[in-house]
Amino acid sequence: MAAGWSVLDAINKNSKAEAEEKPKARFRTRDISIDRMYSNDKNFYSMEDIEKLADTIQAVGLLENIAVVYDPCEKGEYRIVAGERRWRALKKLLERGYEEFKIATCQILTPAEEHEEMVQLIIANAYRTKNTKDILEEAKQLKESLQYMKENNLTLCGVKLDGKIRDAVANIMKMSSTKIAQINSINNNLLPEFKEKLGNGEMTFSAAYELSGMTQEEQTEMLENHENGSSPTLKEVRDAKKKEESDDEQEAVSDSDTLPGQMKYPDDNESKEDQIQPDQEEEWQQAHPESIISLCYSCQRYSECNVKTGTCNHCDRYINKEEAEKTDEQKYNEQQDAIDRETKRKLQEKADQEKMEHLPSDRETKVHNVKLGATFFEDVKSGRKSFELRKNDRGYKEGDMITLHEYKDGSETGRCITKKIVYILEEFQGLKEGYCILGLEKIEAREV
Template sequence: MAAGWSVMDAINRNSKAAAEERPKARFRTRDISVKKMYSNDMNFYSRQDIEELSNLILAVGLIENMAVTYDPCEKGEYRIISGEMRWRALNLLLEKGYSEFEVATCQILTPAEEHEEMVQIIVANSYRTKNIKDQLEEAQKLKESLQYMKEHGLTLQGMKLDGKKIRDVVANIMKLSGTKVAQIDGINSNLLPEFVEQLKEGKLTFSAAYELSGMSKEDQEEMLKAHEEGEAPTWKEVREAKRAEPEEVSESDTLPGQMEYPKDYEESEGEEESDQEEEPEHEEEWEQAHPESITSLCYSCQRYADCNVKTGTCENCDQYVNKAEAEKTDEQRYDEEQAAIDRETKRKLQEREQEEKMQHLPSDDKKKTIRLSCDTFDRIRNKTQTFLIVKSTEISESSTIIAMEFREGRATGEQMQLRVNHLEDSSTSSALVDGYCVIGIEEA
């Protein structure tokens, strides 16, 4: 992502004079009938499930205000800048008879020049999840609008665009890396329309589309003809097609009886080896591999240097390889395994030592020790269980026993003393077998 400039700076930092006159955290709002609003022709984003959104608004209300600008025409009075899906959902609720949703609170924006309004629409939609079709159109429209504004001396919310790289501004607004924006721009500028449609429909991967955009129009047309009746070309097929172009060697470069080598043989051989190193093992998918979240997962990945999407906003990736784990030597792995064995051995020795101490207490203070699961231990401590079934050895009425808590076969260190207030065994109850008893208990 571009550094040194932020679209939030452009939105929040106007000239000093304007900043003194304008409130910092307030804006004009007005309750407006949805029937007076009309759709913005410049809104190019895909329509999501309006039915689902209307049900959500019906359940919890309209959580976020819409933004409109006053521009009366035959369609209505207020043109929508932000919130077209919410507007459509409110109209759907009206059609179903929910008249209480006719009026919505809206932020009133000052009418802007056409290209500045396009930027406002894109910034207002920065929250949404976008498919590749939306990203291609968003990057193209941002580039055109910002270029126009820069050339005509227009400002972005008071911020001059002079001295700013348009690609960096686009990357910042779209929350993408400059590399990806450059790749999208290459696709928008050079890829055949037929391949662009395949990309938008999900038939062509982003990686393959970007490789195709680096080919001449003639080569792209040949590739298109070769796949007219089949599936879209894969990344590997495009790469192989680009490598397959032979280098012509003129007769003047050779002598009779001399073995023919390609021109600049040593250089071409070096380039071939370099290409083989750069070629990934499998085709890289662009969208599915890089979800969004603020983490530093990419920087710990072994493939970071070769990845075509270097970002600090990835929390999960189907191509992630932990660099620290992958680069461990056999000696390091062996040391870790031995350390884990040593810790487990130490824990077992401590448990055994603790049990032996309990077994060797003086006869007057010696107490029976029993093991309890975490659930049973908690029920007894909370007084929701007042009995236990145990072996009757060394247990008698009015004796004291020690209950130790165990989780998955390991002592947790928690224990409590229990007093036996009642005892039933096979001599007093025919339901019990020899060697076992039911004891009534309470915490001592």
């Protein structure tokens, strides 16, 4: 592949006749008890906001399958490849007493080689929000897994790995190759103490990258200068590097036996490993120093520019690459999105104004009579089911009363429950347009 390996080549197998098992729109599913699943030891991602995710699943259900492979062991039968946060959230709901969340529909994956499974796990988590610690570990695991697979002639979903590994990692993580090289420099060279500060958000990425370019002795000295627990700033690191470079230049001039401008040839007894081989290029290259204030890295003329720098914040030849390369369709879609956002904003303003004009205290309490299946009547009556998913075609308002009449076999049984609407949720991801979730507070139950 002349253009280098792309993860899309592994995902889109229509052009890969040699693929061993082609991905498809349909896949095997099975309803599995969450007690039969177990955590994947390869999953290094942080598990945050599980309680919040559990609340979301309780309100709208599980919107995305958990992906598992059948691999029985002492921990369970099915190892989770994708969806561990969802699995943990379902366990929380089970602890709260909601037995209906014990069974989950799962996608059954074909068992893969351990390095391929690691890549699959990372691709499955591409959508999630990650902290710095997750990103550093993700780049490290991807590089190691892909390099192993390439060196051992393994395939990813049947596709051979060609091209540079760094480009493949950048493609999967949706980052530039330059940024990936910087992350690699931090993973390989930064002291563990500084890496921990970066992962905890106590140090900026730029400062950490500049530090990774210093020797272990220089980093240790910098660490000792911040024994009070503070972290070095980008300016402090750069000032220290400039001072060290200035000292090295002076020492080189005093110790050198050559005249200024002369080339120093290697000694005869210097080993070949210590000599620079110009025809050998390391596959995982170090990046050009980058700063968060630089314009160069987003410029369309970056590759042809001879004055690019990591500290540039103004340029009379700057062309925004992302904007310049947009297609007519992308520009049209952006315009339509802007119109939709403005329309939504105005409609919301109008709705807010109407809501203020018709406060609950200014209107009579409305009673809505609705049908309720006998299957759910006892759960609603006991308060175990404290919400209702309804099509909002009746103008439900907070403070309204809703009377739920039990129906069985097409006829009303005579039992009913009256509840007060205390909460309405209309805009929520996964909620079908025109529907709402009503939070209910029990008032009375009546049986005939």
